[in-house]
Amino acid sequence: MNTTTDKARPKVAELTERLQREYGERAVTSHAIREQHSHGEGLADAGMPDIVVFPRTNEEVASIVRICNASRIPVIAFGVGTSLEGHVAALYGGVCLDLSQMDRVLEVNEADLDCRVQAGVTREALNAELKGTGLFFPIDPGANATIGGMASTRASGTNAVRYGTMRENVLGLTVVTADGRIVHTGGRARKSSAGYDLTRLFVGAEGTLGIITEVQLRLYGLPEAISAAVCQFGDLKGAVDTVIVAMQLGIPVARIELLDDAQMDACIRYSQLDFEPKPTLFFEFHGTEAGVREQAEMIESIAADHGGSRFQWASAQEERSKLWKARHNAYYAVLALAPGMQAFATDACVPISRLTECVLETQADIVETGLIAPIVGHVGDGNFHLVVLFDPAKPEERAKAEGLAARVSARAIRMGGTCTGEHGIGVHKLDALVAEHGDAVSLMQAIKRALDPNDILNPGKTVPK
Amino acid sequence: MNTTTDKARPKVAELTERLQREYGERAVTSHAIREQHSHGEGLADAGMPDIVVFPRTNEEVASIVRICNASRIPVIAFGVGTSLEGHVAALYGGVCLDLSQMDRVLEVNEADLDCRVQAGVTREALNAELKGTGLFFPIDPGANATIGGMASTRASGTNAVRYGTMRENVLGLTVVTADGRIVHTGGRARKSSAGYDLTRLFVGAEGTLGIITEVQLRLYGLPEAISAAVCQFGDLKGAVDTVIVAMQLGIPVARIELLDDAQMDACIRYSQLDFEPKPTLFFEFHGTEAGVREQAEMIESIAADHGGSRFQWASAQEERSKLWKARHNAYYAVLALAPGMQAFATDACVPISRLTECVLETQADIVETGLIAPIVGHVGDGNFHLVVLFDPAKPEERAKAEGLAARVSARAIRMGGTCTGEHGIGVHKLDALVAEHGDAVSLMQAIKRALDPNDILNPGKTVPK
Numbered sequence: 001m002n003t004t005t006d007k008a009r010p011k012v013a014e015l016t017e018r019l020q021r022e023y024g025e026r027a028v029t030s031h032a033i034r035e036q037h038s039h040g041e042g043l044a045d046a047g048m049p050d051i052v053v054f055p056r057t058n059e060e061v062a063s064i065v066r067i068c069n070a071s072r073i074p075v076i077a078f079g080v081g082t083s084l085e086g087h088v089a090a091l092y093g094g095v096c097l098d099l100s101q102m103d104r105v106l107e108v109n110e111a112d113l114d115c116r117v118q119a120g121v122t123r124e125a126l127n128a129e130l131k132g133t134g135l136f137f138p139i140d141p142g143a144n145a146t147i148g149g150m151a152s153t154r155a156s157g158t159n160a161v162r163y164g165t166m167r168e169n170v171l172g173l174t175v176v177t178a179d180g181r182i183v184h185t186g187g188r189a190r191k192s193s194a195g196y197d198l199t200r201l202f203v204g205a206e207g208t209l210g211i212i213t214e215v216q217l218r219l220y221g222l223p224e225a226i227s228a229a230v231c232q233f234g235d236l237k238g239a240v241d242t243v244i245v246a247m248q249l250g251i252p253v254a255r256i257e258l259l260d261d262a263q264m265d266a267c268i269r270y271s272q273l274d275f276e277p278k279p280t281l282f283f284e285f286h287g288t289e290a291g292v293r294e295q296a297e298m299i300e301s302i303a304a305d306h307g308g309s310r311f312q313w314a315s316a317q318e319e320r321s322k323l324w325k326a327r328h329n330a331y332y333a334v335l336a337l338a339p340g341m342q343a344f345a346t347d348a349c350v351p352i353s354r355l356t357e358c359v360l361e362t363q364a365d366i367v368e369t370g371l372i373a374p375i376v377g378h379v380g381d382g383n384f385h386l387v388v389l390f391d392p393a394k395p396e397e398r399a400k401a402e403g404l405a406a407r408v409s410a411r412a413i414r415m416g417g418t419c420t421g422e423h424g425i426g427v428h429k430l431d432a433l434v435a436e437h438g439d440a441v442s443l444m445q446a447i448k449r450a451l452d453p454n455d456i457l458n459p460g461k462t463v464p465k
Numbered sequence: 466m467n468t469t470t471d472k473a474r475p476k477v478a479e480l481t482e483r484l485q486r487e488y489g490e491r492a493v494t495s496h497a498i499r500e501q502h503s504h505g506e507g508l509a510d511a512g513m514p515d516i517v518v519f520p521r522t523n524e525e526v527a528s529i530v531r532i533c534n535a536s537r538i539p540v541i542a543f544g545v546g547t548s549l550e551g552h553v554a555a556l557y558g559g560v561c562l563d564l565s566q567m568d569r570v571l572e573v574n575e576a577d578l579d580c581r582v583q584a585g586v587t588r589e590a591l592n593a594e595l596k597g598t599g600l601f602f603p604i605d606p607g608a609n610a611t612i613g614g615m616a617s618t619r620a621s622g623t624n625a626v627r628y629g630t631m632r633e634n635v636l637g638l639t640v641v642t643a644d645g646r647i648v649h650t651g652g653r654a655r656k657s658s659a660g661y662d663l664t665r666l667f668v669g670a671e672g673t674l675g676i677i678t679e680v681q682l683r684l685y686g687l688p689e690a691i692s693a694a695v696c697q698f699g700d701l702k703g704a705v706d707t708v709i710v711a712m713q714l715g716i717p718v719a720r721i722e723l724l725d726d727a728q729m730d731a732c733i734r735y736s737q738l739d740f741e742p743k744p745t746l747f748f749e750f751h752g753t754e755a756g757v758r759e760q761a762e763m764i765e766s767i768a769a770d771h772g773g774s775r776f777q778w779a780s781a782q783e784e785r786s787k788l789w790k791a792r793h794n795a796y797y798a799v800l801a802l803a804p805g806m807q808a809f810a811t812d813a814c815v816p817i818s819r820l821t822e823c824v825l826e827t828q829a830d831i832v833e834t835g836l837i838a839p840i841v842g843h844v845g846d847g848n849f850h851l852v853v854l855f856d857p858a859k860p861e862e863r864a865k866a867e868g869l870a871a872r873v874s875a876r877a878i879r880m881g882g883t884c885t886g887e888h889g890i891g892v893h894k895l896d897a898l899v900a901e902h903g904d905a906v907s908l909m910q911a912i913k914r915a916l917d918p919n920d921i922l923n924p925g926k927t928v929p930k
Contacts, residue, residue, distance in 0.1 A: 111713060111818035154658040165656050167665075168633060183905040189814040190846045191630050192883035193619040193669055195890055195898050195928060196909045200632075200665035204658055221715040248576060250686040290755060349654040353576035381655045418657035425660055433660050440648040443916060444661045450915035451908060463660060 011071040012093065016051045019064065019095070026054040026101070037096045040083035041143075043344040045427050047089035049076060049096035056101050058174060058182045058213045065211060066180030068095055068456050076458050077207040079120060079146030083153060084345055085426025087206050091460040099148055102213060105129045113219045114171060114188060119148025119212050126217075135219040138163040138254075141422065142328040148212045153424040154204030158327070161247075161380030162254040162286065163220065165422065170203050174214035178452040188216060201447070206424055207458040209451045223286035226254075228320045229296060229311035231303045232278045236260055236363060236375075238306040239279040240356040243379045245302045247352050251295050255284040256380040257327055260363070263334070263374035263387075270333030271326035281308070281379075282327055284320070330376045334387040337372065341389045346405045348412035349383040349421030358415055359384060362408055369404050371397075383421035410435065430464045476536040477558065481516045484529070484560070491519040491566070502561045505548035506608075508809040510892050512554035514541060514561035521566050523639055523647045523678045530676060531645030533560055533921050541923050542672040544585060544611030548618060549810055550891025552671050556925040564613055567678060570594045578684045579636060579653060584613025584677050591682075600684040603628040603719075606887065607793040613677045618889040619669030623792070626712075626845030627719045627751065628685065630887065635668050639679035643917040653681060666912070671889055672923040674916045688751035691719075693785045694761060694776040696768045697743045701725055701828060701840075703771035704744040705821040708844045710767045712817050716760055720749040721845040722792055725828070728799070728839035728852075735798030736791035746773070746844075747792055749785070795841045799852040802837065806854045811870045813877035814848040814886030823880055824849060827873055834869050836862075848886035875900065895929045 019027040028034075029051050038046040055061045068075045074094030081088055090096055102118035105126060109115065110133050117126060124144045126137050141150060141157035149155070151173070156165035163169065172186025175198075186192070186199035202210055233239040243256055258281055259267060265277035283299060285292040300311050314320045326333075335343050350358045359375065366373045366386065377384025386408060390401040409419035409432040419432035434441050444463045448455075455465075484492040493499075494516050503511040520526045533540045539559030546553055555561055567583035570591060574580065575598050582591060589609045591602050606615060606622035614620070616638070621630035628634065637651025640663075651657070651664035667675055698704040708721050723746055724732060730742035748764060750757040765776050779785045791798075800808050815823045824840065831838045831851065842849025851873060855866040874884035874897040884897035899906050909928045913920075920930075 109816065109818065111709070112816040113713065113715075114816070154656075154662075156656055160656060164633075167656070167662065168629075177908065181904055181907075183908060184903065185905050187883055187901070188816045188881040189848075189877075189883045189886065190817075191619075191621055191625060191632070191814060191848065191886050193812075193885045193887050193889040194883050194894070194901050195669075195906070196674070196912055197619075197632065197662075197665045197669055198905055198908055200662045201912075204660075204662055209661070221713070244576070248578065248686070250578075288759060290759060294753060294755060347658075349656060351574065351577040351579070351653045352655075353574065383654075383656065412654075416653040418652055418654040418659050420658045421654065421656050422658050424658040429659070436652070436659055438649065439646060440650050440663055441660065442646075443642065443648060443663055446915045447661060447666075447912060450911045 012050050012073055015067060015071055015073055015095070018067070019051055019053055023053055028052045037078055037081070037098060038089060040081050040086065040088050042084035043086070043428070045086035045089045047091040048093065049090035050093045052096040052098050054098050054101045058176065061097060061176045061211055061213050062180045062182050064095060064097065065176050065178065069179055069454055072454050072456060074456050074459050075211065077148065077152070077211045079149030080122065080144065082143035082145045083149065083426065084423045085428050087153065087424060087426045087461060089427065091427065097211060099146065106214065108133060110135060112188065113221065114216060115219055116214060116216045117147050118214055119146060121147050123147060123150065130219065134222055136222050137217060137219055139166060139169055147215050147217065151203050151212055151215050152205065152207050154422065156378070156381070156422045158255045158257055158378055160378060161256060162252055166203055167200060169218045170199055170215055171218060172216035173199055173202055173212050175202050175210035175212055177210050178454065178457050186216065204424070206426065206462040208448060208462045209457065225289045225292040226284065226286055226320070227292055227296065228282065228284045228314040228323055230275060230280060230282055230323065231308045231311055232276055232280045234278070234307045236279045236359060237356055238308060239281050240359050240379065242281060242303045242306045242308055244352050244355060246299050247380060249298070251298055253283060253295060253299065253380060254286040255282065257282040258375065258377045258379040258384060259330065260375040262372070263330055263376045266333040266337050266374055267326050267330055270336050271329055273326055282323060331387055334374050334389060338389055342392045343387050343389050345423065346386045346388065346408040347420045347423040348408050348417060349381060350412050350415045350417030352382045354415040354417065355379060355382050358411060361411060362386065365404060365407060369400050371401055371404060373404065381421065382417065425462045427461055434464065477515050477538055480532060480536055480538055483532070484516055484518055488518055493517045502543055502546070502563060503554060505546045505551065505553050507549035508551070508893070510551035510554045512556040513558065514555035515558045517561040517563050519563050519566045523641065526562060526641045526676055526678050527645045527647050529560060529562065530641050530643065534644055534919055537919050537921060539921050539924050540676065542613065542617070542676045544614030545587065545609065547608035547610045548614065548891065549888045550893050552618065552889060552891045552926060554892065556892065562676065564611065571679065573598060575600060577653065578686065579681060580684055581679060581681045582612050583679055584611060586612050588612060588615065595684065599687055601687050602682060602684055604631060604634055612680050612682065616668050616677055616680050617670065617672050619887065621843070621846070621887045623720045623722055623843055625843060626721060627717055631668055632665060634683045635664055635680055636683060637681035638664055638667055638677050640667055640675035640677055642675050643919065643922050651681060669889070671891065671927040673913060673927045674922065676922070690754045690757040691749065691751055691785065692757055692761065693747065693749045693779040693788055695740060695745060695747055695788065696773045696776055697741055697745045699743070699772045701744040701824060702821055703773060704746050705824050705844060707746060707768045707771045707773060709817050709820060711764050712845055714763070716763055718748060718760060718764065718845060719751040720747065722747040723840070723842045723844040723849060724795065725840040727837070728795055728841045731798040731802050731839055732791050732795055735801050736794055738791055747788060796852055799839050799854060803854055807857045808852050808854050810888065811851045811853065811873040812885045812888040813873050813882060814846060815877050815880045815882030817847045819880040819882065820844060820847050823876060826876060827851065830869060830872060834865055836866055836869060838869065846886065847882065890927045892926055899929065
């Protein structure tokens with residue numbers, strides 16, 4: 001699977017020579033660099049590109065895509081490679097466009113709470129650049145992903161319950177089309193009814209409809225007050241039910257993260273946390289001093305009704321950072337439980353009223369499989385992950401793990417939810433996409449054919465042929 | 466323009482006979498009914514359909530569209546006809562699908578704060594149905610439009626500054642495709658990364674890519690406290706600058722509406738309001754008792770810095786209703802200024818930092834034309850309208866009015882904004898769409914061809930051929 005078809009081979013050789021001539025050291029064919037660009041994180045669906053090019057401008061991206069289109073050679077956009085669903089694997093070889101040198105923040109409009117960045121800017125780099133402006137970009141998927149990658153997978157993460165996902169926070173895009181034109185979608189107005197919503201079409205299209213090279217983003221004022229709290233529960237149901245009530249009351253919590261007992265145990269060991277290995281909620285509140293106090297009091301009282309402990313507060317920046325770092329390291333904490341094992345993440349998201357049922361059924365399912373698969377999630381959105389461990393040396397264990405993951409997707413879909421809240425379809429979930437969207441997939445295929453008739457843009461991903 | 470091409474005539478006759486046979490009294494060819502369905506509000510671009518059919522189910526819509534597609538006959542979806550950009554005019558004749566009998570609220574999920582409605586449900590009917598649940602649907606474009614029509618034009622209105630537009634509040638759709646299939650997009654999860662965002666593609670597509678027959682909507686808990694206030698200013702600049710500062714501080718106001726002196730004068734006369742004819746802001750605050758108080762105090766102090774009066778409060782439901790009714794009747798209040806005149810609305814939306822400049826330049830432009838064109842707007846989003854009056858008996862006055870409107874669009878685009886914040890493109894703004902989106906329009910055209918290859922769905926609208 002990981003080479004361009006034999007027929008295209010001579011063209012590929014010609015292309016790599018041409019790119020090396022034009023881009024010099026920014027066009028690399030070494031095995032090490034190609035290998036590094038052949039996969040993301042999670043289950044390693046590797047696919048080696050024939051060449052990795054590091055463009056710096058929209059025009060360079062457009063020029064490369066034009067050549068690839070003329071020769072029917074695949075083009076795969078690459079950020080920092082933190083995708084979890086095999087998005088960056090060059091399944092049919094071709095050109096990997098590593099956008100990491102397109103890393104400039106092009107403008108920050110403080111008065112309008114927006115900015116424009118090149119696709120290769122990471123979310124941490126953006127927030128570092130915003131320091132001193134009083135503004136921040138809240139979307140936080142954990143990994144220090146690029147803004148282009150986050151837009152392409154419709155990423156979200158811990159803050160989405162309050163600030164929305166990339167869908168809500170991208171105002172406009174610069175996109176290179178399959179035939180190598182540079183187009184601009186959306187704009188700087190907060191709303192518009194001018195024509196089809198191309199911005200939302202490219203957000204989440206995983207590089208299969210165009211290459212995102214610039215992103216116009218909403219920003220937010222840093223809240224006057226931020227505080228974080230931890231609440232532990234006797235059972236998982238109490239924790240999830242607390243979230244449901246809080247959401248139904250519309251309390252504008254900034255983050256609500258669930259960690260089950262197994263995940264807490266892993267995090268306590270990995271990050272030296274002073275908590276018990278029980279089902280736990282991490283909260284963060286943003287607002288005015290009075291607003292934060294009011295939100296926290298309401299939630300603490302709901303939690304108490306469901307067997308929650310008193311809140312343990314982390315108001316100082318340093319304590320909060322430690323807490324969220326531990327949360328972000330949940331995946332690595334699980335991996336550290338069993339050296340030599342591999343892990344991958346599931347990504348169910350259901351209507352909030354079904355969350356308890358979905359989590360409890362899933363937990364029983366995990367027990368039945370005998371696998372280690374801690375639960376962690378952005379439960380304010382109804383989204384939770386398992387980090388499923390398996391021994392790569394045992395094919396039957398991998399099969400069991402994949403069976404569990406397939407049942408998690410099917411369960412979420414059956415409950416009116418989705419097989420992926422934030423990781424995307426990539427190569428792993430093409431079947432789940434069809435199960436979830438049925439005949440609507442034919443419209444996605446029609447759009448793919450219309451915007452990329454030669455199927456050069458990240459082929460084999462997102463929508464089945 | 467308002468008849469199907471001569472070549473299609475025999476087919477149209479055959480079709481209307483067949484539809485009358487199948488739908489009986491629900492298939493109407495009388496002149497009066499066809500005329501009523503030939504236009505929306507605003508500038509009357511009338512186009513008579515050959516027949517108006519009143520389907521009741523998804524299957525009936527699908528069946529009619531299938532027949533029309535086979536015979537290449539246009540199909541135009543119709544809600545209650547409150548569109549302002551000529552969306553419902555049957556420019557090439559064909560079948561008008563009046564969805565007013567698809568008026569059932571299919572389900573309300575109180576625990577998940579969502580509901581599913583047929584496209585013909587109006588927003589007022591939905592809110593009446595929600596009475597007693599503690600929930601409401603906030604999007605309020607003024608007119609009692611249908612949910613299907615609001616989704617199709619990506620409508621918003623007075624509450625959008627806090628609750629977003631139809632773009633943010635439609636979770637999923639049932640859509641009849643151009644070839645007469647029934648597909649479901651989106652779902653009930655709050656977020657998803659599963660495939661292309663078809664929901665956002667159909668929202669705002671003005672019935673040119675498919676016929677929306679059902680809409681899954683987000684709902685919100687009724688706020689614990691609501692209060693409204695009026696603040697009057699010595700000049701327009703003070704009023705607009707107040708809005709800008711409030712938005713930059715991120716104060717979560719539910720509504721901020723601007724009325725200039727001319728608009729206030731019209732509203733005072735029309736709705737017997739006890740205010741002065743000065744530039745005025747109407748505010749509404751939603752939240753907890755303490756939260757509402759806090760928001761209001763912050764804004765009153767900002768307004769005072771910009772020459773605003775003390776707030777005049779309307780906290781009782783009845784007073785608030787009177788206030789917002791007056792605001793919603795702004796258009797009719799202007800019409801009442803000069804009986805016999807016609808009016809239409811412009812719809813500029815700009816980044817908030819450019820709002821004062823845009824409004825003041827526009828006001829000077831109005832003075833220069835000598836026309837009556839009061840300013841009213843959802844200024845929290847950077848969106849404002851002129852209600853431009855002209856004498857239909859004087860072609861040169863209409864030309865002058867249209868010239869003013871074209872300059873308003875161009876000005877908004879030049880300032881990084883959009884020619885339409887919420888009314889849509891319809892037939893009037895095809896040129897402005899191209900001016901705003903340039904080469905990206907070619908992608909819209911490609912999508913139109915892919916999803917409606919025979920150009921039967923609302924032809925002549927939204928995207929130029």
